[in-house]
Amino acid sequence: MKNKIIKLFFLLFSAILILSSGKNLLAANLSDAFKKPLEDFSDQAGYQNKNVNIELFIAKIIQTILSFLGVIFLILMLYGGYLWMTDRGNADRMAKAQKVMEAAVIGLIIVVGAYAISYFVVNALSKDLLT
Numbered sequence: 426m427k428n429k430i431i432k433l434f435f436l437l438f439s440a441i442l443i444l445s446s447g448k449n450l451l452a453a454n455l456s457d458a459f460k461k462p463l464e465d466f467s468d469q470a471g472y473q474n475k476n477v478n479i480e481l482f483i484a485k486i487i488q489t490i491l492s493f494l495g496v497i498f499l500i501l502m503l504y505g506g507y508l509w510m511t512d513r514g515n516a517d518r519m520a521k522a523q524k525v526m527e528a529a530v531i532g533l534i535i536v537v538g539a540y541a542i543s544y545f546v547v548n549a550l551s552k553d554l555l556t
Contacts, residue, residue, distance in 0.1 A: 487540075494536050501529035 508522035 491536070491540065494533075498529050498533045501525055501532075505529065 505522045505526035508518055508525065512518040512522065
Protein backbone atom coordinates (compact mmCIF):
# COMPACT_ATOMS: atom_id res chain seq x y z
CA MET A 426 0.00 0.00 0.00
CA LYS A 427 2.80 2.38 0.94
CA ASN A 428 4.61 1.60 -2.30
CA LYS A 429 1.46 2.44 -4.30
CA ILE A 430 1.11 5.78 -2.52
CA ILE A 431 4.73 6.65 -3.25
CA LYS A 432 4.29 5.73 -6.92
CA LEU A 433 1.08 7.78 -7.14
CA PHE A 434 2.79 10.79 -5.52
CA PHE A 435 5.76 10.50 -7.90
CA LEU A 436 3.44 10.23 -10.90
CA LEU A 437 1.40 13.24 -9.80
CA PHE A 438 4.54 15.30 -9.12
CA SER A 439 6.01 14.36 -12.50
CA ALA A 440 2.80 15.26 -14.31
CA ILE A 441 2.64 18.65 -12.63
CA LEU A 442 6.30 19.31 -13.41
CA ILE A 443 5.94 18.32 -17.06
CA LEU A 444 2.71 20.24 -17.61
CA SER A 445 3.99 23.39 -15.93
CA SER A 446 7.30 23.43 -17.79
CA GLY A 447 5.76 22.66 -21.19
CA LYS A 448 4.31 26.15 -21.44
CA ASN A 449 7.72 27.70 -20.75
CA LEU A 450 9.42 25.47 -23.30
CA LEU A 451 7.04 26.63 -26.00
CA ALA A 452 7.35 30.29 -25.02
CA ALA A 453 11.15 30.42 -25.31
CA ASN A 454 13.18 28.97 -28.13
CA LEU A 455 15.80 26.92 -26.30
CA SER A 456 18.11 26.71 -29.30
CA ASP A 457 18.62 30.47 -29.00
CA ALA A 458 19.76 30.09 -25.39
CA PHE A 459 23.20 29.05 -26.57
CA LYS A 460 23.49 31.63 -29.34
CA LYS A 461 22.45 34.80 -27.54
CA PRO A 462 23.87 36.36 -24.42
CA LEU A 463 22.30 35.46 -21.12
CA GLU A 464 20.63 38.82 -20.69
CA ASP A 465 18.77 38.55 -24.01
CA PHE A 466 17.50 35.12 -23.10
CA SER A 467 16.37 36.26 -19.65
CA ASP A 468 14.47 39.14 -21.26
CA GLN A 469 12.72 36.73 -23.62
CA ALA A 470 11.88 34.38 -20.75
CA GLY A 471 10.25 37.23 -18.87
CA TYR A 472 12.76 37.77 -16.09
CA GLN A 473 12.80 41.52 -15.65
CA ASN A 474 14.79 41.84 -12.43
CA LYS A 475 18.34 40.66 -12.94
CA ASN A 476 19.58 42.03 -9.60
CA VAL A 477 18.47 39.44 -7.06
CA ASN A 478 18.39 40.60 -3.45
CA ILE A 479 19.74 37.77 -1.29
CA GLU A 480 17.78 38.89 1.79
CA LEU A 481 14.49 38.66 -0.09
CA PHE A 482 15.45 35.29 -1.52
CA ILE A 483 16.23 33.88 1.93
CA ALA A 484 13.04 35.44 3.33
CA LYS A 485 10.99 33.69 0.64
CA ILE A 486 12.64 30.36 1.47
CA ILE A 487 11.91 30.82 5.19
CA GLN A 488 8.33 31.86 4.40
CA THR A 489 7.84 28.73 2.30
CA ILE A 490 9.27 26.48 5.01
CA LEU A 491 7.06 28.08 7.67
CA SER A 492 4.02 27.66 5.44
CA PHE A 493 4.88 24.00 4.96
CA LEU A 494 5.28 23.54 8.72
CA GLY A 495 1.91 25.19 9.25
CA VAL A 496 0.32 22.70 6.88
CA ILE A 497 2.00 19.84 8.76
CA PHE A 498 0.63 21.25 12.04
CA LEU A 499 -2.87 21.41 10.57
CA ILE A 500 -2.66 17.83 9.28
CA LEU A 501 -1.45 16.55 12.67
CA MET A 502 -4.24 18.39 14.49
CA LEU A 503 -6.84 16.98 12.09
CA TYR A 504 -5.39 13.49 12.54
CA GLY A 505 -5.43 13.82 16.32
CA GLY A 506 -8.99 15.11 16.23
CA TYR A 507 -10.04 12.24 13.99
CA LEU A 508 -8.47 9.72 16.37
CA TRP A 509 -10.18 11.37 19.32
CA MET A 510 -13.62 11.46 17.67
CA THR A 511 -13.40 7.83 16.58
CA ASP A 512 -11.98 6.34 19.79
CA ARG A 513 -15.37 4.85 20.85
CA GLY A 514 -14.38 4.83 24.48
CA ASN A 515 -10.95 3.27 23.86
CA ALA A 516 -8.63 4.93 26.37
CA ASP A 517 -5.47 3.93 24.49
CA ARG A 518 -6.63 5.52 21.27
CA MET A 519 -7.72 8.67 23.10
CA ALA A 520 -4.30 8.86 24.78
CA LYS A 521 -2.64 8.49 21.37
CA ALA A 522 -4.81 11.29 19.97
CA GLN A 523 -3.88 13.55 22.87
CA LYS A 524 -0.19 12.77 22.41
CA VAL A 525 -0.37 13.58 18.70
CA MET A 526 -2.11 16.88 19.37
CA GLU A 527 0.27 17.80 22.22
CA ALA A 528 3.28 17.01 20.04
CA ALA A 529 1.86 19.16 17.23
CA VAL A 530 1.30 22.12 19.56
CA ILE A 531 4.77 21.75 21.13
CA GLY A 532 6.31 21.58 17.64
CA LEU A 533 4.45 24.71 16.59
CA ILE A 534 5.61 26.54 19.73
CA ILE A 535 9.22 25.51 19.04
CA VAL A 536 9.04 26.66 15.40
CA VAL A 537 7.43 30.01 16.26
CA GLY A 538 9.89 30.53 19.12
CA ALA A 539 12.88 29.77 16.90
CA TYR A 540 11.57 32.17 14.27
CA ALA A 541 11.02 34.90 16.85
CA ILE A 542 14.51 34.48 18.33
CA SER A 543 16.20 34.46 14.92
CA TYR A 544 14.18 37.49 13.80
CA PHE A 545 15.21 39.38 16.94
CA VAL A 546 18.89 38.45 16.55
CA VAL A 547 19.01 39.34 12.86
CA ASN A 548 17.31 42.68 13.49
CA ALA A 549 19.64 43.48 16.37
CA LEU A 550 22.73 42.57 14.33
CA SER A 551 21.61 44.49 11.27
CA LYS A 552 20.93 47.63 13.31
CA ASP A 553 24.32 47.36 14.99
CA LEU A 554 26.10 46.85 11.67
CA LEU A 555 24.33 49.77 10.01
CA THR A 556 25.10 52.28 12.79
